Structures are given as C-alpha cells and as structure tokens.
Amino acid sequence: MLQLHRNAISGNCYKVELLLHRLARPVELIDVTFGQPESEAQRAAVKSLSTIGRIPTLVLDDGRVLTESNAILCYLAEGTPYVPADAFDRAQVLRWMFFEQNLHEPHIATRRFVMTQGDPSKVSADLLEIWLERGTDALGVMERHLSEHDWFGPAGYSIADIALYAYTHVADQGGYDLAPFPALRAWLERFAAQPGHRAMG
Ligand SMILES: N[C@@H](CCC(=O)N[C@@H](CS)C(=O)NCC(=O)O)C(=O)O
Structure with missing residues (x-):
C-alpha cells in the first residue's frame, strides 16, 4: 500500500490526501508532528527517505520515494481526468x-x-x-x-x-x-x- 508521511495542518500534504481520496486509492498516513517529543524520530525517518527530507513524502508499493506535493499530484493523476492528455x-x-x-x-x-x-x-x-x-x-x-x-x-x-x-x-x-x-x-x-x-x- 502507498505510504504518505504527512501532517494534518500542512496544505502541501492535504493536496495529496485529497487527490488520493478522490481517486479512492488506499494509503497509510504516517503522521509527522512538529515540536512534539516524538517529532525528532519522525522527522529523522522522513529525512532518511529523500534528499529534501520534507513532507509530503510518498512511498510507493515498490519502495520508490516521491517528494514535492505538485510532483506527487502529477504522478498520481496520470491517466485520470484530473490532468489533461493534450x-x-x-x-x-x-x-x-x-x-x-x-x-x-x-x-x-x-x-x-x-x-x-x-x-x-x-x-x-x-x-x-x-x-x-x-x-x-x-x-x-x-x-x-x-x-x-x-x-x-x-x-x-x-x-x-x-x-x-x-x-x-x-x-x-x-x-x-x-x-x-x-x-x-x-x-x-x-x-x-x-x-x-x-x-x-
Ligand atoms: N515545495 C514542497 C514544500 C515541502 C515543505 O516545505 N513541507 C513542509 C511542511 S508543509 C515541511 O516538511 N516542513 C518541515 C521542515 O521545514 O523541516 C512541497 O510542495 O511539497
């Protein structure tokens, strides 16, 4: 299943969650909090996944990792009505x-x-x-x-x-x-x- 490192107040993460919801794509949401005791470990996990180390970070079924909210939208929308073919x-x-x-x-x-x-x-x-x-x-x-x-x-x-x-x-x-x-x-x-x-x- 897709995994999305995200938090609930980030608009960049919301973009991805909304499209996944509309596409009815199952996803495991992994919360990354800021300023909480557990946040250092969560952020270290995100940083280990990509050079930018920010959220949203999407991990595909095959383990490939994609960052940048709008790049993730383009990837997920491929072949759907959410992005034109022309x-x-x-x-x-x-x-x-x-x-x-x-x-x-x-x-x-x-x-x-x-x-x-x-x-x-x-x-x-x-x-x-x-x-x-x-x-x-x-x-x-x-x-x-x-x-x-x-x-x-x-x-x-x-x-x-x-x-x-x-x-x-x-x-x-x-x-x-x-x-x-x-x-x-x-x-x-x-x-x-x-x-x-x-x-x-
Ligand atoms: N351009 C990136 C921005 C990513 C970004 O800055 N995400 C913020 C949350 S919205 C973040 O991870 N902040 C943590 C930090 O600055 O360490 C995108 O659209 O995904």
Missing part, C-alpha cells in the same frame, strides 16, 4: 502549479504558518507586510482568471485546482482578506461542493 492543456495545468509554488505558497503558506504555529514577533514587520502584499497579489491573479473561468484546469476541476485550493481556503489564517475576491470565493465554494470532497485535517 500537451497544451496539460501545460496550462502545470503553469498554475508552478505559479502556486512560485508566487502563492511561499507567501500565503509561510505567513499562515508563522501566524498559527510560529512566533510572529520573530519575523520582521517588513517581511510580514511583504508576504501580505505578494500573497494578495497572487490572490488577485487567481481572481482575474476566475472572473472568466470556473476552474484552473482548461477542461474543469484539475490538479491545478487542488494545488491552489490547499492554501487559498485557509489564507484567512495567515491574515489574508478574501472579501475583495468574489470570483475566488465562489470557486472555493464550488470546489468544496464537488462530490468526493474531503476537508483538510
């Missing part, structure tokens, strides 16, 4: 997944982590402000797309939608205001209303 359409999905890792997650997920799990007083006010501005810019990019499209996938709900949903739906925890983004809020509702949806956690 090369151009597929590239459209990939470009949103690169956008997520480049301009969205580094600001929105990091700010959320600091605000909910970390100590904001250890981060400069300037950096918190830069994350807020850049994350809000990324939400604006999504809003402009969603003003004209229902999904980020050219043919509908896709792994690009899963990748972007993970941290957008909890962006308020990082101090982001979604009120100015009505098309984005409608997409969040549409996404969560899909049959087979599974909440984070």
Whole structure:
C-alpha cells in the first residue's frame, strides 16, 4: 500500500490526501508532528527517505520515494481526468502549479504558518507586510482568471485546482482578506461542493 508521511495542518500534504481520496486509492498516513517529543524520530525517518527530507513524502508499493506535493499530484493523476492528455492543456495545468509554488505558497503558506504555529514577533514587520502584499497579489491573479473561468484546469476541476485550493481556503489564517475576491470565493465554494470532497485535517 502507498505510504504518505504527512501532517494534518500542512496544505502541501492535504493536496495529496485529497487527490488520493478522490481517486479512492488506499494509503497509510504516517503522521509527522512538529515540536512534539516524538517529532525528532519522525522527522529523522522522513529525512532518511529523500534528499529534501520534507513532507509530503510518498512511498510507493515498490519502495520508490516521491517528494514535492505538485510532483506527487502529477504522478498520481496520470491517466485520470484530473490532468489533461493534450500537451497544451496539460501545460496550462502545470503553469498554475508552478505559479502556486512560485508566487502563492511561499507567501500565503509561510505567513499562515508563522501566524498559527510560529512566533510572529520573530519575523520582521517588513517581511510580514511583504508576504501580505505578494500573497494578495497572487490572490488577485487567481481572481482575474476566475472572473472568466470556473476552474484552473482548461477542461474543469484539475490538479491545478487542488494545488491552489490547499492554501487559498485557509489564507484567512495567515491574515489574508478574501472579501475583495468574489470570483475566488465562489470557486472555493464550488470546489468544496464537488462530490468526493474531503476537508483538510
Ligand atoms: N515545495 C514542497 C514544500 C515541502 C515543505 O516545505 N513541507 C513542509 C511542511 S508543509 C515541511 O516538511 N516542513 C518541515 C521542515 O521545514 O523541516 C512541497 O510542495 O511539497
């Protein structure tokens, strides 16, 4: 059976868990906690599996290991409706997944982590402000797309939608205001209303 090293508060792990759930793929979830007495051993186990040593880390039935949430999504979605077969359409999905890792997650997920799990007083006010501005810019990019499209996938709900949903739906925890983004809020509702949806956690 697939094994996924993960934790319940990580949006990157949630992406993978949601797709596995929608694909009805059985998986053994292995919790990796932070700041608990047992966490050092759990993190050492993850570090022994790959050079990056972060979660999510997926271990396949044959023992091969895959890291990077969006790479894992691409692997699991192969041959399913969650990723288009057409090369151009597929590239459209990939470009949103690169956008997520480049301009969205580094600001929105990091700010959320600091605000909910970390100590904001250890981060400069300037950096918190830069994350807020850049994350809000990324939400604006999504809003402009969603003003004209229902999904980020050219043919509908896709792994690009899963990748972007993970941290957008909890962006308020990082101090982001979604009120100015009505098309984005409608997409969040549409996404969560899909049959087979599974909440984070
Ligand atoms: N780009 C990677 C990010 C992986 C990552 O940074 N994961 C975090 C949890 S969301 C982690 O393992 N943090 C532990 C650490 O920083 O040591 C992905 O999308 O999977």
